[in-house]
Amino acid sequence: MADRLIRITTALAVVAVAAVAAVISYGHAYELVRAHGESGVTARLVPFTVDGLIWAASMVVLDASRRKQRVPGLAKWSLGVGIVATVGANVAHGLNHGVIGALVSAWPALALIGSFELLMALTRNAVPKVPVEPAPLRDWCTGEDTDVPGTEPVQALEQAVLADYLASLEGPxxxxxxxxxxxxxxxDRRKIKQIITATTESD
Incomplete structure (x- = not known):
């Protein structure tokens, strides 16, 4: 119960900080875009493309983390470009007020990125761990798999894979x-390779 309360309150705090930082950062970017020749709908939508890119890239990173897969290079590149763009826009907005002004202006963007990444970390840590099926134990004397409770579905699946593969060898x-x-x-493809390799070596 205590752990759940900590996660909920932390998530609420992160969301609150991110919301405030997003509003301020958007205002800075909007004023910068207007000051450099854009107006109307274009000036209002351009800042969304920056934060939207960060959101989309972070979602891909989160999805890859949940699936235990490699993060696509495009997602890393897009996330980096989005961070540089939003921080750069906020810094440029405050440059007229000197170095301190630039740092103060950049802070909302940094707070937004940090809050968003903290929220992603909470989400990743909240993913329940899936129990791993026990692998069949091999008797080193006979070279055969021993009977272990809970391995029947795994063995049946391996037999189905093997049956499909052997049947395709006899086809035209x-x-x-x-x-x-x-x-x-x-x-997993590596498991398929192990099954096929074990069969061909035994022949």
Whole structure:
């Protein structure tokens, strides 16, 4: 209960700071865009493209983290460009007031980015851990898998993969690819390779 209360209050604080910082940062960017020749709808929408890019890139990073996959290079690049753009716009807005003015003007953008990344960290840490299926134990004397409770579904899935692969070897076309088998059975491609390799070595 205490951990949940801490997460909720922290999330509320982060959201509140991010909301205030977003409003101030948007105002700075809007005034900067207007001062450099844009007006009307364009001047109001350009600042949204910067923060929107940061949001989209962060969501891709979060999704990759949840799926235990590599973060796409484009997401990293977009996140970096968005951060540089929003901080740069706020710094430029305050340059007329000297170095202190530039730092004060840049602070809302930095607070927005920091709050957003803290919120992403809370979200990542809140993801429940999925229990891993126990791998079958191998008897080193016989070379065969021992019976372990809970391994029947895993073994059945491996047999289904093996059956599909062997059937494709007897067909007129090319054998089924590891990528196709992985997508069909929802197994990691490395596991498919292990199953096929074990079969060919045993032959």
């Amino acid at each position: 076309g090319r054998p089924l690819s590891q990528r196709f088998l992985a997508q069909k059975h929802g197994i």
